[in-house]
Amino acid sequence: MTAGDGRNGGRDEPAPIETGRLGMRLLVAALSMLFAASLVAYGLIRSRAAVWPPAGMPHLPATLWVSTVLILASSVTMQAAVRAVRAGRERALRAGMLLTTLLGVLFLVSQTLNWFALVAAHLTAKANLYGFTFYILTGLHAAHVVGGLIPLAVVTARAFRGRYSAEFHPGVEYCAIYWHFLDVVWVVMFAVLMLSS
Amino acid sequence: MTGIESATGGFGSGGNALGRDNYLNHERGIKSWLLTRDHKRIGVMYLVVILSSFFLGGIFAELIRTKLLTPGNSALMKADTYNQMFTLHGAIMIFLFVIPGIPASLGNFVLPLMLGAKDVAFPRLNLASFYLWVGGATLALVSMVTGAVDTGWTFYTPYSTTTNTNVILMVAGVFVLGFSSIFTGLNFVVTIHKLRPAGMTWFRMPLFLWGIYGTAIIQIMATPVLGITLLLLIAERALGIGIFDPALGGDPVLFQHFFWFYSHPAVYIMILPAMGVISELVSVFSRKHIFGYTFIAMSSIAIAVLSFLVWGHHMFVAGQSTLSSMIFSFLTFMVAIPSAVKVFNWLATMYKGSIWLATPMLYVLSFLFLFGIGGLTGLFLGALAVDVHLHDTYFVVAHFHYVMFGGTVIAFLGGLHYWWPKMFGRMYSEFWGRIGALLVFVGFNTTFFTQFVMGSHGAPRRSYHYQPQFEAYHRLSTIGAYILGVGFVVIAVYLIHSLLRGRPAPANPWGGATLEWQASSPPPHDNFASTPAVGDPYDVEAWTWDGAVGGFVRRTPAEQPAGS
Known part of the structure; x- marks a missing residue:
């Protein structure tokens, strides 16, 4: 047995898929703590306030449902892409990746429109803690979506160049872990925001 | 074989x-170092920057102690400068030195070697973690020049949101350092899971790796909570509104809860790898098999789990309910159990061994003695009634220096001397090594044991002026700090000398x-x-x-x- 055979080949070669997946899961665990802590902080602030939203402040826009549908759909297309590449169906992989990226961008557009609508209704981050917590929570999530779109775009481009096969497609698997995580975080955050106001 | x-x-x-x-x-060449993915070179680079931070933090400590020679105003520094000085001493020592110290430098070097592996699981991520450290440290250093923070290393609100020093930059630096810490922890966990060689089951793994593993779990799960806390602090300063402001329906004590939810586990990020180092050294230098392997390994995990449940013991006088204080007090006492399990197993390892008093073993003995005092005084502070008297006195300062310095730094020095021949292929002077260990031990106890006495008499920590009745203690403590400084100069000199002139080291x-x-x-x-x-x-x-x-x-x- 030579040093590292199978266990780690070279410092420049990609890590074996199971190694990479464990790494991604730990990253997701760490980020879960970030979102969990921010939601706990929100819950504590909410519990101290008698009226939420404060008098004269708008309710959260119903168009948040649009964002929710978009990100849920992107999770479905992401999973379709994973299934496609595992079965070696390249065309379906490309379609799945492209749709996921587009839905991700649309989610951000939808969120931006929501923010504009609230600002127009005089709810800014500086207005009160109702506004502050809303922008911090949704902004934190949106920042992670931006962070996810970059690798998603890279993997999509590689899929179009035919870099992935049923045997080798680590990028697709890692994107899927992260993207489903973003979906779950949004659903939990959305539920907390809606149920608490 | x-x-x-x-x-x-x-x-x-x-x-x-x-x-x-x-x-x-x-x-060869500087580029081959700066772009290396070799865990050994990354470990050495961490060693250089971490020891530089230690030097800087040490200079601040010596300046603080020099001011405290006299109770009144001092020509050396004004009161405001003094506040900045102890803040920087704490922040640099904690975030730049003690937290990354053992895992990032010694851990990076030793972990793949102990596994018989070629490198860590993600070599490129490892290099990225190093540069995140450098980026975070740079932000912190820039904040020092542009308006050094005077909040204490804990950044408590509301002072941290109102002081006109450069809190945003310092906190942003700590935020970036947190990412470095998370990625290093993630890398180590995956490495230990996936790269153990055939035959090395979990319970045939060196105990240092158990310590690193427990540490890495805390780094991954607790650091993000600090991250969000610091982001909220930055947002509050930048926007002028935030959840820590009581005028708006927020709560400054919430900051303390969030801060300590990370920073108490962080104490174990600092001590668990140190305990791992001691577990290796005590067996080798007693020439005897480690006693109670499973108990030592499991107690690391027990400490890691308990570490998440005791943050409230930093807030006994912050107005939390008596019931929660009682629960936190009880859980704090629980931490003593796995810690004592380790100490007794180390003592049992030494029992009837042929103890070899080489330099690393002197640090092991120092550790057992100093960590014993540090740990037991933690129980004083964990007791509710006693803590009300001792809170914010020099007793607390002495306690955490006994744990952080007497524990972590001493173990770091022991590990550094133990693995030095492996890292650089040269032996240091054993004679001067022992002199250095002795000076550090004497200097440390003179500095900090005095502070236990002073603190139990009620001397408040952090203050620029103090009552003349404490002058003798402060003078003695400062003399100790100078002895400690001399000890470190001796260590630095013979280690650098060994790099150039040391006897070539054997493999083992x-x-x-x-x-x-x-x-x-x-x-x-x-x-x-x-x-x-x-x-x-x-x-x-x-x-x-x-x-x-x-x-x-x-x-x-x-x-x-x-x-x-």
């Missing part, structure tokens, strides 16, 4: 590789049975020509000194006396 050749990694003449291809001379100068001692000193670029045979990591009695080799060699089974 038979004979000297294989036992010393096949390099002959004691296994020294200074004249041959090794990781230090495998590639101490008779360790873990795998890193089977690589040459220093190890080659790819660590091992072939994966070393995995055995009991504490079978140190199988290794004996061989004068012809100039190092320890493993006895072949035929040579071993029957029944050993």
Whole structure:
């Protein structure tokens, strides 16, 4: 047995898929703590306030449902892409990746429109803690979506160049872990925001 | 495994590789260092920057102690400067030195070697973690020049949101350092899960790796909570509104809860790797198998779990309910159990061993003594009634220095001396090594034991002026700090001297049975020509000194006396 055979080949070669997946899961665990802590902080602030939203402040826009549908759909297309590449169906992989990226961008557009609508209704981050917590929570999530779109775009481009096969497609698997995580975080955050106001 | 050749990694003449291809001379030029993905080089780079931070933090400490020679105003620094000085001392020592210290420098170097592996699971991520550290440290240093923070290293609101010093930059630096910490922890967990060689089951793993593993779990799960807390603090300063402001329906105590939810586990990020180092050293230098392996390993995990449940003991006087204080007090006492399990197992390892008082072992003995005091005084502070008296006195300062310095820094020094020959292929002067260890021990106790006495008399911490009745204690404490400073100068001088003139080190100068001692000193670029045979990591009695080799060699089974 030579040093590292199978266990780690070279410092420049990609890590074996199971190694990479464990790494991604730990990253997701760490980020879960970030979102969990921010939601706990929100819950504590909410519990101290008698009226939420404060008098004269708008309710959260119903168009948040649009964002929710978009990100849920992107999770479905992401999973379709994973299934496609595992079965070696390249065309379906490309379609799945492209749709996921587009839905991700649309989610951000939808969120931006929501923010504009609230600002127009005089709810800014500086207005009160109702506004502050809303922008911090949704902004934190949106920042992670931006962070996810970059690798998603890279993997999509590689899929179009035919870099992935049923045997080798680590990028697709890692994107899927992260993207489903973003979906779950949004659903939990959305539920907390809606149920608490 | 038979004979000297294989036992010393096949390099002959004691296994020294200074004249041959090794990781230090495998590639040359500054670029080959700055862009390296070799865990050994990254470990060495961490060592350089971490020791530089320690030097800087130490300078601040000496200046603070010098001011405190007299109770009144001082020509050395004004009160505001003093506030900045102790804040920077704390922030630099905690975030730049103690937290990353053992895992990032010694851990990076030793972890893959102990696994008989070529590198960590994600070598590029490892280099990225290093640069995140550098980025975070740079932000912190820039904040020092542009308006050094005066909040204390804990950044408590509401002061941190109102002071006109450069809190945003300092906190942003700590935020970036947190990412470095998370990625290092993630890398180590995956490495330990996936790169253990055939035959190395979880319970045949060196205990240092158990310590690193427990640490890495805390780094991954607790650091993000600090991250969000610091982001909220930055947002509050930048926007002028935030959840820590009571005028708006927020709560400044919430900051304390969030801060300590990370920063108490962070205390164990600091101490668990230190305990791992001690577990290795105590067996090797007692020339005896470790006692109670499973208990030591499991107590690391128990400490890691309990660490998440005791943050409220920093807030006994912050107005939390008596019931929650009682619960936190009880849980705090629980931490003493796994800690004591470790100490008693180390003592049992030494019992009837042939104790070899080499420099690393002197640090082990220092650790046992100092950590014992540090841990037991933690129980004083964990008791509710006593804490009300001792809170914010020098007693607290002495307690955490006994744990952080007497524990972590002493173990770091022990580990540094233990692995130094492996890292650089040269031995340091054993005579000066012992003098250095002695000076540090005497200097440390003079500095901080005095503070226990002073604190129990009620001397408040952090204040620029103090009552004349404490002057004698402060003077003694400052003299101790100077002795400590001299000790570190001695250590720095002989270690640097050894790099240039030290005697070439054999592959196994101490008779360790873990795998890193089977690589040459220093190890080659790819660590091992072939994966070393995995055995009991504490079978140190199988290794004996061989004068012809100039190092320890493993006895072949035929040579071993029957029944050993």
